[in-house]
Amino acid sequence: MKKFNFKKKSKIGEYIGEKFITLNAYVALIAILLIFIFIFKESLPIFYDEFIQEEASIDKMIFKQSFAEGREPKFSWQPNSDNPRYSLLPLVIGTFKAALIAMLFAVPLGVGGAIYSSQFASKRMREIIKPVIELLSGIPSVVLGFFALLVLATFLQNVFGFTYRLNAINAGIALGLAVIPIIFTISEDALTSVPQSLKDAALALGANPWQVSFTMTLPAAMPGIAAGIVLGFGRAVGETMIVLMASGNAAIVSANLADSIRTFSATIAAELAEVVFGSAHYNVLFFLGTLLFVFTFFINLSGDMILVKLKEKIQGKAS
């Protein structure tokens, strides 16, 4: 037995210790607030500074701008030209194109894999599948970007004959690889957390095991799967290195998935290094960051809320 030898400490030490721990616990909360404040602060001049607004205002970011007098107005992202234009539309399109393809690719594989692993796989099989997914999630995004840039892009171009090597499909698939582990893990958690008592009841009523899976477990776990998809989408929208390396980074307004794209995150990553501190361009990039932060914040919040509700529901049922 270990000997416990506690010396009595003063109450003040105890008080300070407790307050210090409490203070540390607030770091996460303070960090979230500071992130928002400091990013939003740098984008504020867009809203009030007339000099900055000459170049970039909310109006100019939303509506068409012409390159010069008499030219046809267009949506374009051209921050480095003599007459800089900061239309957000090409970036919005690019971001959602990439996220959409990522989801089309990752949802069937992630959810399918989770259903197999939780419903059909033997225990040994599951012990193979889980590490596979953990390995995939352990690959740094810069490595996925590297792979998409050097290998996947060439492969896809050879197979489908794309005009542009780096395009939305290439970036989307690589992005999907980063999203699959998120969708898989959350869906699998939800599927395995459905209480055994429910399944037993169905089995006792004469259902065969796969009927139990599809009429009982799957519907009960549906909110969890939905949350996995929502959180995966949040990741796909915010992911930077993969799209920066694999998407071609051309801000084009088009519906064609084989065109190059430029996303919010990649725009910030590519342009912030060269930008003049305090210029309109600098403010606009922080504004992009603010939009990205707010968007992913609400996506994550809704995903988490679904999960909390599901947990309460399932635990309530089990008791």
Added chain:
Amino acid sequence: MTTATKPLTKDNLSEHFKPKTTGNIPRGLTFTAVLIVSAILAVILGNIIWGGYATISYDFLSSPPENGMEGGGIFPAIFGTVALVILMSIAVVPIGVMTAIYLHEYTSPLSKTTRLIRVAINNLAGVPSIVFGLFGLGFFIGFIGGGLDAIFYDSARPIWGQPAIIWASLTLSLLTLPVVIVSTEEALRTIPEDIKNASYALGATKLQTIRKIIIPQALPGILTGAILAVNRGAGEVAPIMFTGAAYYLPYLPTKLNDQFMEMGYHIYVMATQSPDIEKTKPILYGTVLVLLILTFLLNFIAIYMRSKLRRRKVSS
């Protein structure tokens, strides 16, 4: 309402259980999904190992780059990465552990503060990494670094208000904070209530119990969290791009306000800005392989330690 929550009666039984079918089709389809994911993973790993194994040698790991990245090794990038994650761990592990202890030992899980902090932690985990980069630039470099320069130094050149390893590691520590918290909390949950009660019964104060009972018991979980955080931090590039990473430096970082080279950033720049990709390819693949080996090694250690911890939970 899902069908699962409807009460089963004789009348709606058929709704719940359609005529018997074998589960072969869904089984086959979902198994295909698993196969595809495994195959893709195998292709990626195979490609990187195939392209990189020939490059890796003692010289490659121990010498600096030469001829504009077309020759030499990646020692400064490895050094920078290790220094970065060590500094990051020093910042993030104590804060993460104390947050977990606060959430688990000091407050009820239903209190408003706990919920608020939990929401913040979950959301911090979902903030895009590039946003952390912007934050690092605006807050650490501009506000803190710039502020230090303005108050303590009278120099035209920035001393702290510039990209530096300290700012990059602090930015990363915020990004990895949720990882440490979640892992430590998991460990705290495995500590039996009896041991804590015994400690209190012997007259120990809360702080003494935390120091002498809770933290030693939770150590494997804390270490797992630290390893996972290092793993995550070593692979992130977007947060350090503007906060301290440099493409090429002739010296190693020795001071907190030095810039540094980093493997992930090295890969990014070599892959996208190399004038002749064919010539840099061997070194590029070698660097990717080294980074992958490092992250997988850390991952395996973390997974192993966590599974050991989980087994303890079952037995207790």
